[in-house]
């Protein structure tokens with residue numbers, strides 16, 4: 228089975244490409260900015276929020292006073308989370324063209340009734356298919372649809388209003404796999420890189436027009452997705468896995484601090500730096516890990 232997050236064998240920082248690298252760090256937000264951001268009365272949609280990380284994010288926003296719309300393919304699960312946190316359930320597919328359009332429309336209507344706008348979109352729904360180049364086309368397509376195109380389609384519908392009024396917040400649940408890789412799951416690793424690339428592109432393109440973008444990139448989180456990863460997840464992720472509520476709390480802190488990259492496992496920053504600074508060394512380490520997992524029968 229694949230695991231739902233990125234892994235890295237080599238936590239040593241490389242000599243370059245540290246957090247300062249790049250044309251503009253954009254790190255303008257200080258404590259005062261953090262204090263100014265409040266979520267009371269904000270309209271928030273969380274996709275894939277019937278369980279796991281999405282459910283925790285919905286609960287955290289609700290606890291911060293936001294008006295929350297809880298989406299999931301699983302209607303009963305969405306209704307249970309919504310009832311629990313005082314939100315509104317809008318079950319359905321948050322990836323297809325028609326599903327996203329219906330969700331955006333319905334969410335705007337529901338939030339308007341509560342005197343709110345659609346201020347924050349959390350593109351959280353995700354799938355983690357297994358396999359490599361030989362994975363079925365359907366698995367690649369599902370990963371592409373849910374992990375990447377869902378984000379693109381939502382942004383396409385949300386941007387006109389957000390740019391018109393000069394504010395909006397797009398939260399992409401990516402994964403450390405989007406910064407690193409995921410042994411055992413090429414579709415997951417590739418599409419999570421795509422999700423991160425799209426989030427970066429959005430931030431680079433629209434920051435000056437009031438759009439705020441955040442990419443949530445955890446390693447293991449104790450959810451049904453992690454439980455489904457079997458021996459690989461057990462070996463690579465379980466030891467440092469976090470609870471969904473911890474991840475949600477880190478996310479809300481990062482939003483308040485206006486940070487793009489949200490790393491509930493801070494060591495992922497070192498792994499990413501090592502990968503960027505010495506890709507060959509990093510890849511050699513990843514391949515060592517692959518061979519170890521093969522020997523253990525996990526892959």
Ligand SMILES: NC(=O)c1ccc[n+]([C@@H]2O[C@H](COP(=O)([O-])OP(=O)(O)OC[C@H]3O[C@@H](n4cnc5c(N)ncnc54)[C@H](O)[C@@H]3O)[C@@H](O)[C@H]2O)c1
Pocket residue numbers: 231232274275276277278279280281298299300301304319320321322323351352353354355373400401402403444445446447448449450451452453
């Ligand atoms: N669990 C981890 O270790 C981990 C680590 C890093 C990133 N992530 C990412 O976090 C996100 C949430 O993962 P999770 O662990 O909570 O998973 P999960 O499988 O426990 O929950 C995902 C939810 O999304 C829903 N969903 C799937 N496709 C959907 C669609 N098209 N429309 C609406 N809902 C849909 C599912 O029904 C499910 O309730 C995913 O994007 C995942 O890739 C998870």
